[in-house]
Amino acid sequence: MDFRRIEGLPPYVFTIIDSLKLEARRAGRDVVDLGFGNPDLPSPEIAVEKLAEAARNTRNHRYSSSRGIPNLRLAVANHYNRRFGVTLDPEREVLTTIGAKEGFSHLMWVLLQAGDAAIVPAPSYPIHIWGPYFAGADARQVPIGDGTDGAGYIDRVMEAWELGWPKPRVIVLSFPHNPTTSTVELEDLQRLVDWARERDVVLVHDLAYADMCFDGWEPPSLMQCEGGKEVGVELYSMTKSYSMAGWRVAFLVGRQDVIKALIQLKSYLDYGTFQPIQIAATVTLNEATEYPAELSGIYQSRRDALYDGLHRVGWDILKPKGTMFAWARIPEPYREMDSIEFARHLVTECDVAVSPGVGFGPGGEGYVRFALIENEQRISQAVRNIRRGLTRLVTG
Structure with missing residues (x-):
């Protein structure tokens, strides 16, 4: 049978890195996951309380x-x-x-x-x-x-x-x-x-x-x-x-x-x-009108931890003004790799998972995306792992 609506869809490349991450974790390695942009912070307590209250009212079913x-x-x-x-x-x-x-x-x-x-x-x-x-x-x-x-x-x-x-x-x-x-x-x-x-x-x-x-x-x-x-x-x-x-x-x-x-x-x-x-x-x-600003402050601290840490190890990236991501060009000593190869290298050699840029279309080739979905301590750990595993980086 032909499935014409999805013909031409490329493989979802993020699953490649996700599989490598899971394989590494099964082997007992501590992979810092900065790949999938899945927020790790809790929803507002008032939302949870009101959901529970409303769900008990059968008229809402x-x-x-x-x-x-x-x-x-x-x-x-x-x-x-x-x-x-x-x-x-x-x-x-x-x-x-x-x-x-x-x-x-x-x-x-x-x-x-x-x-x-x-x-x-x-x-x-x-x-x-x-x-x-x-x-x-x-x-x-x-x-x-x-x-x-x-x-x-x-x-x-x-x-x-x-x-x-x-x-x-x-x-x-x-x-x-x-x-x-x-x-x-x-x-x-x-x-x-x-x-x-x-x-x-x-x-x-x-x-x-x-x-x-x-x-x-x-x-x-x-x-x-x-x-x-x-x-x-x-x-x-x-x-x-x-x-x-x-x-x-x-x-x-x-x-x-x-x-x-x-x-x-x-x-x-x-x-x-x-x-x-x-x-x-x-x-x-x-x-909960103040909640977005509270979250933004947390993500800004995470951004600073990643940006400052990568800068110290010789990987200069753009400093984001917004979003929960950082977009990083593959560092010069590794640019013979495409974005999937480089993301694979980060998992296998650095225990850090990121998203390959080509997953966002051909225009993303040559880049990887970091998601700020771990706290500052884990992000600092990721930077240390990158310093250890990207041996060709020029460090200060």
């Missing part, structure tokens, strides 16, 4: 609504007003999704079909590349740079749209960016919005790391731009901001006709997230 319960959508609108100074209509401009990945995938279904095209970053979070593909469309990858060039990406996107044919219907953005940690300022998003208002194109901004930001820098929202709600939609997730990865609670906000279209599609596909989870998410958004 019935089907919910695929668009999200009204109080949760109102909480999202209030959160955007506090966080970004943006006014959203919870009835027409907010939709709950079962995590950002589900929301993005099904959003591509309503925006794209066979013969259409989307512009996506290269490298990119895998679903940003493959979401358009699953919708039968083409994903045209535009280089995002090495993590310092968000404004340049905006310029390259506009150029790619003008030169491309057929004209892409969708432009995918994600700042701060996974995996490169690239950032953008509000004035650059505004330039793109102004440009998009003159063209038949929808901007889709995945703001997964809205609250994971360092050194006083704050990520902008597409909704803060004048005209942003006219040309685009934005995904906001509780996964990273509130360390609620397994809860699968995210939101699509913005352009009303796009929100309405996805509501219609989802009415055929699902009944929404389990209602006690939605109730807990509502209370968390309303009452």
Whole structure:
């Protein structure tokens, strides 16, 4: 039988490193896992308490609504007003999704079909590349740079749209960016919005790391731009901001006709997230308002431990301004290796697991991604292991 929807999908390269990690641990080795971006910090206690309370109410065991319960959508609108100074209509401009990945995938279904095209970053979070593909469309990858060039990406996107044919219907953005940690300022998003208002194109901004930001820098929202709600939609997730990865609670906000279209599609596909989870998410958004900043401080300390430690052993990397990752070019003495070979070397010789850059598309080759999912002590241990195992590094 042919499985045409998944024909052409490459092997999920992250499983290669995961298998090596598990093999090493079975052999009794202590591998520091900085690979999969799975938050290790607990969800807010208030979320857990409210979930347990709501789950005991049998009325919450019935089907919910695929668009999200009204109080949760109102909480999202209030959160955007506090966080970004943006006014959203919870009835027409907010939709709950079962995590950002589900929301993005099904959003591509309503925006794209066979013969259409989307512009996506290269490298990119895998679903940003493959979401358009699953919708039968083409994903045209535009280089995002090495993590310092968000404004340049905006310029390259506009150029790619003008030169491309057929004209892409969708432009995918994600700042701060996974995996490169690239950032953008509000004035650059505004330039793109102004440009998009003159063209038949929808901007889709995945703001997964809205609250994971360092050194006083704050990520902008597409909704803060004048005209942003006219040309685009934005995904906001509780996964990273509130360390609620397994809860699968995210939101699509913005352009009303796009929100309405996805509501219609989802009415055929699902009944929404389990209602006690939605109730807990509502209370968390309303009452745990300081939690994202607390998490951000923890991740900044971890970033500093990794950045400073690698610098000391002779591996200079970019210092991220946001996300829970660090994007590192393979050090010069090892650049004869591709990213899978180098990641394998880190597991087998250094007892450190990272993600190979090629797992984020061809544009990620030559890099690896560190996830800040261990505490400072374990990160320091990883640096010591790297110093011991990367014998060709020039150390100070």
